[in-house]
Structure formats: structure tokens, C-alpha cells
Amino acid sequence: MIRASFAALSLAALAFTTPVSPAEFSAAVVFDMGGKFDKSFNEAAYHGAERFKKETGISYREFEVTQEAQRDQGLRNMARRGANMIIAIGFAQATPLEKVAKEYKHARFTIIDAVVDLPNVQSVVFKEHEGSFLVGMAAAMASKTGKVGFIGGMDIPLIRKFALGYVEGAKYVNPAAEVFQNMTGTTPAAWNDPTKGGELARSQFDRGADVIYAAAGGTGIGVLQAAKDNKKLAIGVDSNQNHLQPGFVLTSMIKRVDVAVYEAFKSAKDNKWKGGVKVLGLKEDGVGYSMDEHNKALITADMKAKLDAARADIIAGKIKVTDYMAKK
Amino acid sequence: MSAAPPSSLPRWADVVVLPAANLLAAFILSGLVVVAIGENPFQAMSILVTGAFGNAESIGYTLYYATNFVFTGLAVAIAFHAGLFNIGGEGQAYIGGLGVGLACLWLGGLLPAPIMVPVAILAGAAFGAAWATVPAYLQAYRGSHIVITTIMFNFIAASVMTYLMVNVLIKPGQQSPESHEFAAAATLPRLHEMAESFGLEMATSPLNLAFVWALLCAGWYHLFLWRTRWGYEIRAVGANETAAIYAGISPARITILVMAISGALAGFVALNELMGVHYRIILNFTGGYGFVGIAVALIGRNRALGICLASLLFGALYQGGSELSLDMPTVTRELVVVIQGLVILFCGALENVFRGRIAQLFRRLTPAAA
Incomplete structure (x- = not known):
């Protein structure tokens, strides 16, 4: 009634x-x-x-x-x-x-x-793995130490898919690259815990990483902040997060x-x-990496050329990125 | 906390008038918050109430939420009677769910429902109890504080479940960490389905047979605490441990007993959630019910009836709150949490704010009693 x-x-x-x-x-x-x-x-x-x-x-x-x-x-x-x-x-x-x-x-x-x-x-x-592959390449190219990091939210298949693509991308550029991986937590609070994200990022920076990819929802805000505090680089996820800490966000893996x-x-x-x-996927522009005025100085023309070449190769099927979900 | 304060009230006023005054204060303050964001508080209140009790379906949802709170509220309250603060209801419910889930997955296709359901109840109770017994043992024999250990066990439970769901129990080839679906025999019938089989029409809601089990548990809780020797021993330890030892009661034994019961009660949340609603093991089905159980026990004064009423209140806040955020876009889910928080604050933490004044009022009204 x-x-x-x-x-x-x-x-x-x-x-x-x-x-x-x-x-x-x-x-x-x-x-x-x-x-x-x-x-x-x-x-x-x-x-x-x-x-x-x-x-x-x-x-x-x-x-x-x-x-x-x-x-x-x-x-x-x-x-x-x-x-x-x-x-x-x-x-x-x-x-x-x-x-x-x-x-x-x-x-x-x-x-x-x-x-x-x-x-x-x-x-x-x-196809998050395809976008993650590209930002993995970008991370490895921007890294001076040869060590890059990944911070996920919860350890669930979707996030493993991000992580696997990222690792493959980093190793594609530098086969000797070392990738640190951490998950933020085991409850849904892990998607919105910037403090913990910041701590994990700091510990990865301390271990020598200089670029960290955050695939952890709101937790990533803390990772980006930690990158700025430590004068290192972070990679955003899902939305274009370059503007959140201009100059310290290498790029963002955008998922449209x-x-x-x-x-x-x-x-x-x-x-x-x-x-x-x-x-x-990349072909449909459903995923990709973001370029704007905030990260112009961070991605050199050479890096961009390599990323675009890899993008074309993935679309053409010349580079195969492993899909964690299909692997199972 | 059971010691009567100097300005004591008649028992019925303590149980009825005081909570009502606290609730009223909480709602007035919530109303001011609603005004502050530019909405009509009376309209918000009416959506909240009709959202929770307006029709058969919303009542079904309210009672479904209340079912969880009865289990976790009783779990917290029984430990409270022994002077133990069990913050681990969340983890115990989670692991209880593992017990229920494994039983349903393995035996669901083999046993008929009348045998399967008791087996699942036992499995949930056993797993929840086992999870609570570890902190109990550490408290009883190693002196590790139960508040700390039960909190830590929540995180361990969450880690264990995430690992199992992602790596072992997940139904292969999907994004979401969920197990296979339970066989039909391993599910609890919804009340509207049961009504249908009698030819009655009832609105669809997740309310299921676990609700009846929750009421039975509340009845059992009352009898156990106030009519059995064990119940007496539990209350004796809670009231005065030294005196209890002098009377020949072992606090260590009681600690373990009461925590096992507490964990078993918390584990029953899984009956309502997994067997009654989701029909599979999912991540995070406990959704904070274990923590809200603390507030429920507090507001319910650790009594069976009080806990049932407090559960109804929280069930109504959950259900009415979600309707509120659906119908009033400016009322975000964060604001609903604020309203729930105010109720907890006034009814739980500030329970004695109005006690003095109300007692004064009573003395004035009934001079003979003073």
C-alpha cells in the first residue's frame, strides 16, 4: 500500500x-x-x-x-x-x-x-592481463634498480590475473627483473585500506623496488601517496589515477x-x-595505459614507442599474455 | 556490571523504559544528522520503519538479519556471563561455515534432509567450538588475554578461509571464489516455500528455518544459564572467581566450556547464511555479524529475551537502512552506518546517561517505594 x-x-x-x-x-x-x-x-x-x-x-x-x-x-x-x-x-x-x-x-x-x-x-x-602486461613493461623500463612491485587487494583469481600479466610484461622488457608481490588482506577491507597499502609500498621500496603497481581499489591511494613520499613511482588502476599524485604516477592501467x-x-x-x-581487451580499447599531462615527463618517447609496438603485437597475437583464468 | 548502581530502578523500568529512552535519544540525534544533509527526518524515519516492517517481504528480511544477530548475540552474552569478552564471533562464525560447508558439500548428495540438517548443525557447532577453544585454552592455562587472542583469531580465520576458497574449494573456471552449489537436501527450506506447501502465499525473502533454530537456541540459552548446574557455575565464575574457586568450581574448565558453547553458537550463523541463503560457501558471508553481536548482547543485557529484541532492532536497522539508501539517494550507506552507530552508542556505551534522571522521576512518582 x-x-x-x-x-x-x-x-x-x-x-x-x-x-x-x-x-x-x-x-x-x-x-x-x-x-x-x-x-x-x-x-x-x-x-x-x-x-x-x-x-x-x-x-x-x-x-x-x-x-x-x-x-x-x-x-x-x-x-x-x-x-x-x-x-x-x-x-x-x-x-x-x-x-x-x-x-x-x-x-x-x-x-x-x-x-x-x-x-x-x-x-x-x-582482458586485464593485457593492460597489466603493458604497465609491467612500463614499470620495468622506468625502473633503475631492476626491481618492481605489485600490491593487490585480496588474493582472489581476478587479482592474480592482474599480477600475472604484470610480471610477464616486466620480464618481457628485462628477463632478470625482480617482482615483489604483496596482497593487502584477506577480508573485503583490503579494498579500502590506504594505510596498509602505504605500509606495504614502503616496505617494497625499502627492498629496492622503485615502481609499484597497485591493483587494490581504494587501497591504491595509500600506495600512490607512499610513492610520492619516497620520491618513487606508482602505477594506478581501473580509473586514470595519474592526477592523484602528479609526477609520481608513472601511468594507470585503465579498464574502461x-x-x-x-x-x-x-x-x-x-x-x-x-x-x-x-x-x-587492448584491441577493443577496453583496457590500456593512460597518457596525460601529468605523466608526460615520465614516459619517454622511446618507452612509448616500445609500448605501442607491444600493444600492436598483442593485438596481432605475436605476444601471448597468459590469462590466469584460462590457465586453470 | 551486574552490581546495582545507587540509583536503582524497578526491574521492568530497567528493561523497558531505559532502553526506550536511549533509543529515542539515538533517533533524535540521527534525525538532526538527516536534517543536516537537507532531508526530512520524519520521512526518513517512516521509510526506515516501513522498509523494515512495511510488508511481508521486508519483515522477512528483517527477521533474516535478526537470525544472525541472535546467534552472535547469544555467543557473546554467554561468554560475558563467565566474565569473558569474546570478540572472536566473526572468526568462529567463519570457521563454523567451513564445517557446515564441508558437511554439505561431501554429504549433501548422500543423506536425506532430515539427517543432513542435524549433521550440518553438529559440524557447524563443532568447527566454531574448536576455533573458540584455542583462545580459551590459552586464556585458561597460559594466561594470554582472551580479548587479544580472539581478535587475532578473526584474522587467522579470514586468512584460512581466503586460502581455502581461492585454492581448494573454488568451483574451477570462474572469477568469484565460491564453492560448488550444495545439493538440495543440504539446504534449509525458506519459510515462504514452506508456507507454499501448505497452500499459503508468502512474499519471497531469505528467511529460513534457521530462524526457528535461533529461537530454540535462545530458549535453550535461558534454561542452560539459569536452570542447570553448568549455568550456575558459569555465572559464579563471572560474578566472583575467587568465591567460585572456594566453592570448588574450576575457572579454567568453565572458561573452556563457555567458550566452546560461544563458538558453537557463533558457528550457527553459517546455517542461516550458507544453508539458508547462498547454498554454497562464499567469502565473507559473516559480513560483520560477529562484531554486531557484541552490541546486541550489550543492549540485550545478556538476557535471552533482551537479545532477541535487540536482534530485531538491528535486523530492522539493517533492512530499513538499505531501503532508506535506496529511496533517498542523499542518504548514503555511510549515513546508515552513522545511524546504526548512534544506536549502539546510546544503548550500549551510554546506557547509564539517563539512568539517574529516570530513577529520580520514578522516586518522585512513587514516594512509597523510595
């Missing part, structure tokens, strides 16, 4: 503000545990959704998951409130999404970072979650959305 009147109210409000009837297109995003302002993975999704909102004037509903059971609940609530284009951010939503997508067959779902094999689900996965989210919304609005699996 109350819910019905609430729905009626919001319908009335929508009718006044937008000419588009909500029955036609209603969008929603369910962010994962990190929260939408993690400066990294979820935030990239947020930017994609915001871009869509700015361009079309159509707003979207959103929900940030804080408990395991809320993934199911968040997706279901969105579907029930009439959202017919729902984006689930993060692999952990795969199982709940599978359940909810079966119940709400009329709704369209896009999931980032996992594959759910249903007709009304579009799965977007990235924002583009994936934007495209999903846009195609759904234009009735061009399709289910199935989308794999975005």
Missing part, C-alpha cells in the same frame, strides 16, 4: 521532469562493496552512468551493496521498482544476478567482470568500465542492447 503510493508519487514526479515515459526505459546501477567513490573500479562505473545522465538527461537509480545478502536484494528491488536496464558491477554479483534475471525476464541486465549465461544478461569481461556502463545504458535506450558476452 505504502509502496504503491510511493511508486505512484515517483511516477508523478518523473512525468513532470522528463518527457520520456519511465515504462520505456528505466536504468539502475548496483555498485559492489567498494562503494561508488572508491577512486577506482566502482567509481569508473559511476562516471559512465553520470556521463549517460548528463548526455540524455535521464537519471538512474543506484544502490551500494554493504552485505552479501544485499546483492540479491538490491538487484531484485531495482527490477521490482520497474528498472528494465540494470547494471551489476563486480564478479561477486554473478550468482545473485543469475537468480534475479531468471525471475525478471522482461528486464535487461549487464554484469561487469563476470559471465552469466542467460538471454537477458549481457556479460562484459576485460565507464565505457561499458555508458554503452550498456545507451544501447538499451536506443533499443540496440543485446545479451551475450563482450570481451574487451
Whole structure:
């Protein structure tokens, strides 16, 4: 009763503000545990959704998951409130999404970072290992000590995928390169622990590393800070993080979650959305390394030429980067 | 903490009026926070309440969350009665989940449900108890402080589970560290499914049979503590250890006994989460319930009924809070945590702020009793 009147109210409000009837297109995003302002993975999704909102004037509903059971609940609530284009951010939503997508067959779902094999689900996965390979090369080329570092969030398959690509990239440039690897923790707190990230970075710097790649969500902020404090270099992840500590961030391994989210919304609005699996790698510009005014001085023309050559070789299949997930 | 302060209240006022006053204060302050971000606090309050109790589905979610809090609240409370502060509910629940999960994965296809469920209950209890017994032993015979060791055991539990989930129990070929799905016999029926089999329509919610088990545990807890010799011994050690020794009770033995029970109760969270909702072992299913259990025990005054009511309160805050952040985009999840924090602060930590005033009021109203 109350819910019905609430729905009626919001319908009335929508009718006044937008000419588009909500029955036609209603969008929603369910962010994962990190929260939408993690400066990294979820935030990239947020930017994609915001871009869509700015361009079309159509707003979207959103929900940030804080408990395991809320993934199911968040997706279901969105579907029930009439959202017919729902984006689930993060692999952990795969199982709940599978359940909810079966119940709400009329709704369209896009999931980032996992594959759910249903007709009304579009799965977007990235070849993080390819992007990590390139930043691994950049790290090894920028390193004077021949030692580089990797700091992950939790020790889960996805992060091993980042790490493996990075190591292969570093060794491709310098076969003798030494790569230190640390994981931040064993609970989801590891994705948002800048203090621990900073400590791990300092200890890796002390052991001789001079470039560190952080694939740890919000924890990376601490790694970037430690790079600045120690006058060393860090590599950002997911979003372009070069501007966070200008001059101390060598580059960022960007994963275009924002583009994936934007495209999903846009195609759904234009009735061009399709289910199935989308794999975005270097070729599709789904991953890559960032260049902007903040790291111009750090990546020399020679380095850039080598990175572009490697990029072309990976796309052409001449360099094979091992996919940790496929290795299993 | 059981010693009566000078301005003591009648028992019913202690149990009803004082918590209500504290709760009211917490909500008034939360309302001011909501005003500060430019929203209508009354509307926020009504969304919170209807979100938690407005329809059958939201009640189902509220009770589902409450189920976890009953288990962890009882776990903390029983240790409290022996004067032990068990901060390790989180880790004990996690390892309890390993026991439940392994039992369900290995035996799920072999045993019928009426045998499988008790086996899983035993497995969860055994694993949770075993995990709690180590710090208990260290406290009883080596003098390592239980607060420190149980906290450390939370981290060890998380590391063990992450390792096992990523390297051993993961269903191959997927991103997310999750195990295979349990067989149907190794799952607890949801209450709406049970209602359906009787021809009743009920809204879909994760509320499952573990809720009934939680109520049984609360009843058992009361009888065990107040009606058995063991319960008496536990309370004796908690009230005065020296006197307990003089009476022939071994505090070391009681420490181990009570911690084992505490760990077993915490381990039951896995019944609700794994067998009742997720049907597989997943990472981090404990989601902080073990820690909230401390607040639940505190607000519930370590009594069975109090813990059940406090669990209901926290279940409502969790469920209503998530509805609130869904319906009011300016109310972020951080703000929901602030509201929950204020409730804990007022009901738990500042429980005696209003005691003096309310006692004064009572004396004025009932001069004969004073």
C-alpha cells in the first residue's frame, strides 16, 4: 500500500521532469562493496552512468551493496521498482544476478567482470592481463634498480590475473627483473585500506623496488601517496589515477568500465542492447595505459614507442599474455 | 556490571523504559544528522520503519538479519556471563561455515534432509567450538588475554578461509571464489516455500528455518544459564572467581566450556547464511555479524529475551537502512552506518546517561517505594 503510493508519487514526479515515459526505459546501477567513490573500479562505473545522465538527461537509480545478502536484494528491488536496464558491477554479483534475471525476464541486465549465461544478461569481461602486461613493461623500463612491485587487494583469481600479466610484461622488457608481490588482506577491507597499502609500498621500496603497481581499489591511494613520499613511482588502476599524485604516477592501467556502463545504458535506450558476452581487451580499447599531462615527463618517447609496438603485437597475437583464468 | 548502581530502578523500568529512552535519544540525534544533509527526518524515519516492517517481504528480511544477530548475540552474552569478552564471533562464525560447508558439500548428495540438517548443525557447532577453544585454552592455562587472542583469531580465520576458497574449494573456471552449489537436501527450506506447501502465499525473502533454530537456541540459552548446574557455575565464575574457586568450581574448565558453547553458537550463523541463503560457501558471508553481536548482547543485557529484541532492532536497522539508501539517494550507506552507530552508542556505551534522571522521576512518582 505504502509502496504503491510511493511508486505512484515517483511516477508523478518523473512525468513532470522528463518527457520520456519511465515504462520505456528505466536504468539502475548496483555498485559492489567498494562503494561508488572508491577512486577506482566502482567509481569508473559511476562516471559512465553520470556521463549517460548528463548526455540524455535521464537519471538512474543506484544502490551500494554493504552485505552479501544485499546483492540479491538490491538487484531484485531495482527490477521490482520497474528498472528494465540494470547494471551489476563486480564478479561477486554473478550468482545473485543469475537468480534475479531468471525471475525478471522482461528486464535487461549487464554484469561487469563476470559471465552469466542467460538471454537477458549481457556479460562484459576485460582482458586485464593485457593492460597489466603493458604497465609491467612500463614499470620495468622506468625502473633503475631492476626491481618492481605489485600490491593487490585480496588474493582472489581476478587479482592474480592482474599480477600475472604484470610480471610477464616486466620480464618481457628485462628477463632478470625482480617482482615483489604483496596482497593487502584477506577480508573485503583490503579494498579500502590506504594505510596498509602505504605500509606495504614502503616496505617494497625499502627492498629496492622503485615502481609499484597497485591493483587494490581504494587501497591504491595509500600506495600512490607512499610513492610520492619516497620520491618513487606508482602505477594506478581501473580509473586514470595519474592526477592523484602528479609526477609520481608513472601511468594507470585503465579498464574502461565507464565505457561499458555508458554503452550498456545507451544501447538499451536506443533499443540496440543485446545479451551475450563482450570481451574487451587492448584491441577493443577496453583496457590500456593512460597518457596525460601529468605523466608526460615520465614516459619517454622511446618507452612509448616500445609500448605501442607491444600493444600492436598483442593485438596481432605475436605476444601471448597468459590469462590466469584460462590457465586453470 | 551486574552490581546495582545507587540509583536503582524497578526491574521492568530497567528493561523497558531505559532502553526506550536511549533509543529515542539515538533517533533524535540521527534525525538532526538527516536534517543536516537537507532531508526530512520524519520521512526518513517512516521509510526506515516501513522498509523494515512495511510488508511481508521486508519483515522477512528483517527477521533474516535478526537470525544472525541472535546467534552472535547469544555467543557473546554467554561468554560475558563467565566474565569473558569474546570478540572472536566473526572468526568462529567463519570457521563454523567451513564445517557446515564441508558437511554439505561431501554429504549433501548422500543423506536425506532430515539427517543432513542435524549433521550440518553438529559440524557447524563443532568447527566454531574448536576455533573458540584455542583462545580459551590459552586464556585458561597460559594466561594470554582472551580479548587479544580472539581478535587475532578473526584474522587467522579470514586468512584460512581466503586460502581455502581461492585454492581448494573454488568451483574451477570462474572469477568469484565460491564453492560448488550444495545439493538440495543440504539446504534449509525458506519459510515462504514452506508456507507454499501448505497452500499459503508468502512474499519471497531469505528467511529460513534457521530462524526457528535461533529461537530454540535462545530458549535453550535461558534454561542452560539459569536452570542447570553448568549455568550456575558459569555465572559464579563471572560474578566472583575467587568465591567460585572456594566453592570448588574450576575457572579454567568453565572458561573452556563457555567458550566452546560461544563458538558453537557463533558457528550457527553459517546455517542461516550458507544453508539458508547462498547454498554454497562464499567469502565473507559473516559480513560483520560477529562484531554486531557484541552490541546486541550489550543492549540485550545478556538476557535471552533482551537479545532477541535487540536482534530485531538491528535486523530492522539493517533492512530499513538499505531501503532508506535506496529511496533517498542523499542518504548514503555511510549515513546508515552513522545511524546504526548512534544506536549502539546510546544503548550500549551510554546506557547509564539517563539512568539517574529516570530513577529520580520514578522516586518522585512513587514516594512509597523510595
